[in-house]
Amino acid sequence: MSIQFEVDGVPGLFAASSGPLRVGLVFRVGQVDEPLARRGITHLLEHLALHSAGVTDHHHGVTAPEFTEFRTQGSADDVRSFLAEVCASLRDLPIDRLPMEKELLRTEAASHRSDATNLMPIWRHGARGYGLTAYPQFGLTSLTADELQTWANHYFVRGNAALWVTGPQLPDDLRLDLPDGERQAPPPASSALPVTPAYFRGPAGVVVWDTVVPRDTAAIVFTGLLSRELRRTLRQEGGLSYTATADHSPRADGTTAITALADALPDKQDAALAGVIDVLERMRRGEFDDAEFTAVVKQRCDDLTHAGQHGGRVLWQAAGLLLDRTPADLDDQLAQTRAVTRADVARVAQTAFAAGLLQTPGDTTADDAGYTAAPVTSGGQVTGQAYPSLANPARSRVILGDEGASLVKGEKLATVRFDACAAVLAWPDGARHLIGTDGIQVHLEPTMFHGLAAAIPALDQHVPAGQRAEMAPRDPQTIPQPRLWLPTIKPSAQPLGPLRTPARLGPPASRGTWQGYLFNLLICLVAVVGLTSGAIDPAELRSVSGSHPIDNLPVLLLVLALLAARGIWALRGLLRLYHRR
16 A cells, blocks of 8 residues: 655655665656757756766666656665655756766667568657657767756756655655746657558557557556457467567557567568467457466466565555646555456457557558558648759759658659758758657758759758757768669569658768769770770680681670760769769
């Protein structure tokens, strides 16, 4: 049973438990609150504030989507000292640590492997709210000391904090010297999907499905049943997946996000997709085993009881205080879980299916299963000046205007309007990457479009300072250059770049350089002169083929034609680079 208390105006919860004294200071701010151009500001602030508390194995900081927490364990004196140091740092951040902590966060990010579910938040929510959790920490390069302290003064305040404590007894004389401030509500959920259920094509070898439903106990039971059904169908009976599971995550806005995943080998991914769809359909019709249903309810009750005995519920209860939720009594939660019926689970399954988003593996689709393809391109382009591609002017161009920017590649179109722009990534060499609130992205490389370099300053004037993220300088060798475009019989099946994936921070290098074109042209000239002036003796041709020199005339003409084509290609490349200066 939890006991409510208060420390310096901050609400708290204490749960008696065996083991060491543990404490956590929670704030209602996280990744979902950050502007995309300042992505990472909360994580960076958490690192700075935690540094002053000293380096021990028990001091930890967590930056989650909706909450940020500082926690420790130890003696009562250790806890008092930890809380005092964290509060003092939040009032006056150790800015001298800023460069080092930025590097540490970059190193941490580089070591993280991409998650199979990483694309889901962007496709469902776009580049705002819960969709922000899938993007890199774009703000690390340019975040300033003033911006960090302003963020701390707004979110890390007395009115936006809660405290939880577990252990043998509640220590006395706890202090929380935080600045005054107001409670901050979580941002409203956004949607980038015009219709659901929807699907999009993801990487090969994995099927992912997620949904968002109202938060209640039946949703938790549904998730447990779904996980068991996926594991039984795809792993135990079908042998299609090694990992087939489902999990749920409660959200601050009163909903629960449910995610299911099934991996598969390339030759079995179609069968795995069909298996996931079939399990979801059976759950929607209420077709699940009574014994499985009973086992899930019992497991949920056991988990709640275990968490209650060891103080595991108090963290989420403290976070609930920041959402004006009354801490739930363990007996009430157990009674609610046991009261869930098959009809309740079927109701959740129907709601879950209607709001579902499916990530299909590779080139597979799900139209026949009742899912609608999520849009991968924009519906219209802006009005303005067109800048043709230097590599393929007939099929590719950039359009810049007062409304925003569009990128056209054949039949594909991406548009980001300034009034719906989440962030603009800006490199010192002039490249820009616009990310719309719907997750659509437009990448602008001045080296790849005729006249675009001169238009970048005008584009920058339309971007508010808060939406611009300064990026680190790029290696000149990674800045792309145009290459010769040759028409193809079959159009490329590749989509228009990573329209809804986390933005790339540097395109691959290109071979179209002055040195390369000039070298090719000189080689061609030397070879042609040698063949036509006798520098290469026709007798050498005869010595190879054993025939008269005149018999090799077709071969000679073919070689000259190939050299001429290569020379023309190199000359056109040089002329392009000259006109772009």
